[in-house]
Amino acid sequence: MAEILLATEHHSESCVRIEPGIHLRIGEMLHEFFPAPRKVVLLSDRNVAPLWAGPVEESLAQAGYELKDVLIPPGEEAKSLTMLGTLWDRCLDFGLDRSSVLVALGGGVVGDLGGFAAATLQRGIAVVQIPSTLLAQVDSSVGGKTGINRSAGKNLVGAFLQPRLVLVDPTLLGTLSDRQFRAGLAEVIKAGFIRDPRILSSLEDVADLEQLRADPDRVLELVERSVRMKAEVVQQDERERGVRAHLNFGHTIGHALEAADEYRGPLHGEAVAIGMVAACFLAVDLGLASPDLVGRMTRLLERFELPVHTPHSPADLLPFIGRDKKRQRGKSRWIVVPEIGRAEVVEDPPEESVFRALEAIQRS
Amino acid sequence: MAEILLATEHHSESCVRIEPGIHLRIGEMLHEFFPAPRKVVLLSDRNVAPLWAGPVEESLAQAGYELKDVLIPPGEEAKSLTMLGTLWDRCLDFGLDRSSVLVALGGGVVGDLGGFAAATLQRGIAVVQIPSTLLAQVDSSVGGKTGINRSAGKNLVGAFLQPRLVLVDPTLLGTLSDRQFRAGLAEVIKAGFIRDPRILSSLEDVADLEQLRADPDRVLELVERSVRMKAEVVQQDERERGVRAHLNFGHTIGHALEAADEYRGPLHGEAVAIGMVAACFLAVDLGLASPDLVGRMTRLLERFELPVHTPHSPADLLPFIGRDKKRQRGKSRWIVVPEIGRAEVVEDPPEESVFRALEAIQRS
Numbered sequence: 001m002a003e004i005l006l007a008t009e010h011h012s013e014s015c016v017r018i019e020p021g022i023h024l025r026i027g028e029m030l031h032e033f034f035p036a037p038r039k040v041v042l043l044s045d046r047n048v049a050p051l052w053a054g055p056v057e058e059s060l061a062q063a064g065y066e067l068k069d070v071l072i073p074p075g076e077e078a079k080s081l082t083m084l085g086t087l088w089d090r091c092l093d094f095g096l097d098r099s100s101v102l103v104a105l106g107g108g109v110v111g112d113l114g115g116f117a118a119a120t121l122q123r124g125i126a127v128v129q130i131p132s133t134l135l136a137q138v139d140s141s142v143g144g145k146t147g148i149n150r151s152a153g154k155n156l157v158g159a160f161l162q163p164r165l166v167l168v169d170p171t172l173l174g175t176l177s178d179r180q181f182r183a184g185l186a187e188v189i190k191a192g193f194i195r196d197p198r199i200l201s202s203l204e205d206v207a208d209l210e211q212l213r214a215d216p217d218r219v220l221e222l223v224e225r226s227v228r229m230k231a232e233v234v235q236q237d238e239r240e241r242g243v244r245a246h247l248n249f250g251h252t253i254g255h256a257l258e259a260a261d262e263y264r265g266p267l268h269g270e271a272v273a274i275g276m277v278a279a280c281f282l283a284v285d286l287g288l289a290s291p292d293l294v295g296r297m298t299r300l301l302e303r304f305e306l307p308v309h310t311p312h313s314p315a316d317l318l319p320f321i322g323r324d325k326k327r328q329r330g331k332s333r334w335i336v337v338p339e340i341g342r343a344e345v346v347e348d349p350p351e352e353s354v355f356r357a358l359e360a361i362q363r364s
Numbered sequence: 365m366a367e368i369l370l371a372t373e374h375h376s377e378s379c380v381r382i383e384p385g386i387h388l389r390i391g392e393m394l395h396e397f398f399p400a401p402r403k404v405v406l407l408s409d410r411n412v413a414p415l416w417a418g419p420v421e422e423s424l425a426q427a428g429y430e431l432k433d434v435l436i437p438p439g440e441e442a443k444s445l446t447m448l449g450t451l452w453d454r455c456l457d458f459g460l461d462r463s464s465v466l467v468a469l470g471g472g473v474v475g476d477l478g479g480f481a482a483a484t485l486q487r488g489i490a491v492v493q494i495p496s497t498l499l500a501q502v503d504s505s506v507g508g509k510t511g512i513n514r515s516a517g518k519n520l521v522g523a524f525l526q527p528r529l530v531l532v533d534p535t536l537l538g539t540l541s542d543r544q545f546r547a548g549l550a551e552v553i554k555a556g557f558i559r560d561p562r563i564l565s566s567l568e569d570v571a572d573l574e575q576l577r578a579d580p581d582r583v584l585e586l587v588e589r590s591v592r593m594k595a596e597v598v599q600q601d602e603r604e605r606g607v608r609a610h611l612n613f614g615h616t617i618g619h620a621l622e623a624a625d626e627y628r629g630p631l632h633g634e635a636v637a638i639g640m641v642a643a644c645f646l647a648v649d650l651g652l653a654s655p656d657l658v659g660r661m662t663r664l665l666e667r668f669e670l671p672v673h674t675p676h677s678p679a680d681l682l683p684f685i686g687r688d689k690k691r692q693r694g695k696s697r698w699i700v701v702p703e704i705g706r707a708e709v710v711e712d713p714p715e716e717s718v719f720r721a722l723e724a725i726q727r728s
Contacts, residue, residue, distance in 0.1 A: 009375055010374045010375050011373055011374050011375070081445065081448075081449045084445075085445045085514075088514055088520075088521050089514060089515065089516065092514055092516035092517070092520055093516060116484075119523065120484075120511075120521045120522060120523055121520070121521055122520065122521075123509065123510075123511060123519075123521075123522045123523055123524055124523070124524065124603075145487065146487075147484075147487060150449075150452055150453060150456055151453065152453065152456035152457060153456070155487075156452070156456055156485070156486065157452050157484045157485055157486075157487075158484060158487045159483065159484055159487055159488065159523060160487055160488065239488070
């Protein structure tokens, strides 16, 4: 079992454990951190619960926890004020107190909503994450960002709450669709470009998605490397005042692409893939990186059938840039990778350069 | 000007400044912490804004801030999920970003709702409090507890967010009703009993409420002492895992009294006054304090026409005890004052003792 510990300057601690089959042992794992008896709310969605909730509940019950299930509908729409209110009330009606724990079993939506509910119930109870998608395993379940969406944009309200425990079980990826797996892979590739080049060489060792999914040891290694990278960054800068911004590589345009299609277009990971290509073009245009960078990025994305182009024109996308919360006082902010394994921030690059980068990703 | 600094183990800092007339200088004060230009949301309610918002806005505009007013209806009903959603959206539509500041001008409701909105907008922006009631000045504006109500109870969801700056201006108390002033005084008296006996002797030097309100130097001194006491306690234990629980003296029964009347009965401070009497009776019953304690408490409360009895019987109240979030795993928790100036926690006292304490406060 790999164990990755994360301690922030705000005195919160998080422990990520990665092992095939680990979700079956949630009861004993939880007991280490939060001895039974106590109340546990298990949050999941109607897609994930039928696949994976049974043994999780069994393990928790066997360990002596008093259990309450809460199921939400699958999909981004669940990250709403209404659903947050419903979740709060289900937990409060269950008699949850400050010593209770919320376990979030699912993808990014379950993790973000569950984390935010936990951050705010009784002004903060513990949350444990059992991420069921690759995206959640390598990215959203680690680092403590939680939140919901408002009409003005995604994740505009939320809180920082480090999950006390994250159980990453790659066997849960077995039921994931290829499309969802690919979307998570975009964040793995991001981790490689900004900080851990060995991720890229490992990915370049396999021919395609099928071969990768058939190689559980490699998947495990990639998950572990990605989580380790993220934990290191978050430990240095939980509240994104410095280096954590590097994790937004590909996200300036990724968010714009999602917003331009009103969040009904590409998956987050797909949008990030295209956004990383744009960020590579921008870095080259600014003279910060060599043209090889674009080649390596697009070849890797294409190997796994991730998109590298968008139908949207620069004019379509420009209004959506710099409208997310990463901007500081109205500026747009980009992350570039001058050389593989090292990222940096570019504040407000010249509009012509941004325009050319957007032209370069438009499907001709 | 008195300045009280508070730094928590979670690396958040708060600065409380107390001075008559200080609200007129919000612009320059804010500039010290958050230099203009930037966006500032001024939250207030429809009762307070006509009295005090004008000069605050003027001072902020003069200092170069881009300003947006948000007004909420007065009263506890505004601490709702709906109002939180509305406030979020007003702030987001204004284009608020992570560098923006929310200024909460009002009583406990404005402070709690505004603080919670700030804690969650963009996962946390800065909040500045300008408390306009005595209760908010000596208690709720300091210490970083924020939140809203759910049908299961008050303040059941929320967050900890230390206000970066609190401007306490006793001149704002000039328009407060006697009833509201008294309610705040209950928390001042609490501060005296649990930690600063000089508060009690100062209060015992005046004959009644009228004489106290006519003595601004004394009011200033009492406010300052109460704030200092609270800041010391919060600095030691922001998240209420230890000594902060002492601030709940009078609140076990206070909360029960409020809940028994569905929050349409006594004001919070009035309920706390009766609750402190109950806690004194309990301490005497348990042999932890001398009977003099009850006498000094009731005489002081009666001097300022605060209630010391309730029409509710023990049977009415018992179901409402231990149902707030201070309980740990279903236990009820009391704060007692064995000697004036020193508080301690009593976990789950015998039911007969609780019953007798409740009998003692029932109006015969």
